[in-house]
Amino acid sequence: MVAAALHSPLSQSKRIVIKIGSALLIDAQTGTLRSDWLSTVADDIAGLKSRGVDVVIVSSGAIALGRKRLGLNGTLSLSEKQACAAAGQSELTRAYERALEPHHIVTAQALLTLTDTEDRRRWLNARGTLQTLIKLGAVPIVNENDTVATDEIRYGDNDRLAARVAQMLGADTLVLLSDIDGLYTDDPRKNSTAKHLPLIDSLTPDIMAMGGDANAGAQVGTGGMATKLLAAKIAVDAGCSMVIMDGQAPSPLSRLMNGATCSVFKASGDPAGARAQWIMGALKPKGTLHIDGGAAGAITKGSSLLAAGITDVSGDFVKGDTVLVMDLNDVEVARGLIGYSAVEARHIMGRKSDEISAILGYDNGAAVIHRDNMVITS
Numbered sequence: 001m002v003a004a005a006l007h008s009p010l011s012q013s014k015r016i017v018i019k020i021g022s023a024l025l026i027d028a029q030t031g032t033l034r035s036d037w038l039s040t041v042a043d044d045i046a047g048l049k050s051r052g053v054d055v056v057i058v059s060s061g062a063i064a065l066g067r068k069r070l071g072l073n074g075t076l077s078l079s080e081k082q083a084c085a086a087a088g089q090s091e092l093t094r095a096y097e098r099a100l101e102p103h104h105i106v107t108a109q110a111l112l113t114l115t116d117t118e119d120r121r122r123w124l125n126a127r128g129t130l131q132t133l134i135k136l137g138a139v140p141i142v143n144e145n146d147t148v149a150t151d152e153i154r155y156g157d158n159d160r161l162a163a164r165v166a167q168m169l170g171a172d173t174l175v176l177l178s179d180i181d182g183l184y185t186d187d188p189r190k191n192s193t194a195k196h197l198p199l200i201d202s203l204t205p206d207i208m209a210m211g212g213d214a215n216a217g218a219q220v221g222t223g224g225m226a227t228k229l230l231a232a233k234i235a236v237d238a239g240c241s242m243v244i245m246d247g248q249a250p251s252p253l254s255r256l257m258n259g260a261t262c263s264v265f266k267a268s269g270d271p272a273g274a275r276a277q278w279i280m281g282a283l284k285p286k287g288t289l290h291i292d293g294g295a296a297g298a299i300t301k302g303s304s305l306l307a308a309g310i311t312d313v314s315g316d317f318v319k320g321d322t323v324l325v326m327d328l329n330d331v332e333v334a335r336g337l338i339g340y341s342a343v344e345a346r347h348i349m350g351r352k353s354d355e356i357s358a359i360l361g362y363d364n365g366a367a368v369i370h371r372d373n374m375v376i377t378s
């Protein structure tokens, strides 16, 4: 059972993404899974969930496990890595299932590509699936979809994928379990005078330079410290604190709760604020929805926007685009990421949510704009 120490980086967390690197899961000598260690992680996860914390795992290890199963040694080509990932992924998922089953926790495999986290239509789909799994009490086990992820369109490391998942889900904490207890001023395996940094308030160019080259130090996995710093940038900008700790010994999350040495990268703001800024700033509106007085009242009180309150649709947009929401006097009330295309929105405007599937032949959910994807601007 995990009990939160007052000043632990996890003490205030409500939603945590935990990234587990290959070096922790797989024994470097034998290439086999460290299942005893994994069951202590499962105990920690069960403790967190019993306190009401949402937990999502991003786990590497498919390539390392598949390499052993397929009997491949030495440097691998990209297609060999992809083949190993395909052969190892089922074993990886099974390992989490076995570890969490005794706690009656359901696991769910989610394989994502770079495009799924960058293209907003796919982003909304992935987010919807993961949010639903969390709501149902399951623990999603995320990895990169290596089968389709070629060099140009792949992360290649799960540090940044984990940060994108944290951003997508509005997590407040991202924990990278690594083979090192945090960020040092230089690679401590090469420079014995390197100093440990317990708290990083700002990702200055000096800090970013401390990671050196990607792949430095990595024996079993990929990435080194450089990709962890890139992940930190994504996470803190999304209002999510990031922790790097040495996860090699058993019960890493309990140890973190009890004050284990780590590096904490402080979030700038909170996830809701960062998301609002993202919707308002970075994304150019592609269309406008006009809504009636009842809908304007409902969304300003925090409800999602339903089709029934929409009176007019203009512009040409697809699912995931930003649209403006105007009242009947042409005053902007809100803007947000829409769950339907312009064509679909024109078909369903003014209609009841339970009519959507009969009108379109499918249903992307009752919310034309979900409250989590909308900023009230009036």
Ligand SMILES: Nc1ncnc2c1ncn2[C@@H]1O[C@H](COP(=O)(O)OP(=O)(O)O)[C@@H](O)[C@H]1O
Residues within 6 Å of the ligand: 021, 022, 023, 024, 177, 178, 179, 180, 182, 183, 184, 185, 186, 187, 188, 189, 210, 211, 212, 216, 217, 218, 219, 221, 222, 223, 224, 225, 226
């Ligand atoms: N400034 C630094 N601080 C800490 N570790 C560093 C630094 N620069 C490079 N490294 C190396 O990065 C390694 C961690 O990366 P990696 O092995 O890829 O971890 P993981 O498998 O958890 O993704 C460390 O073992 C260390 O050798």
Ligand SMILES: N[C@@H](CCC(=O)OP(=O)(O)O)C(=O)O
Residues within 6 Å of the ligand: 020, 021, 022, 023, 059, 060, 061, 062, 063, 064, 085, 143, 144, 146, 156, 157, 158, 159, 218, 220, 221, 222, 223, 224
């Ligand atoms: N998708 C790959 C991830 C590779 C990777 O990021 O490894 P690591 O540096 O150990 O986190 C796999 O499952 O092997």
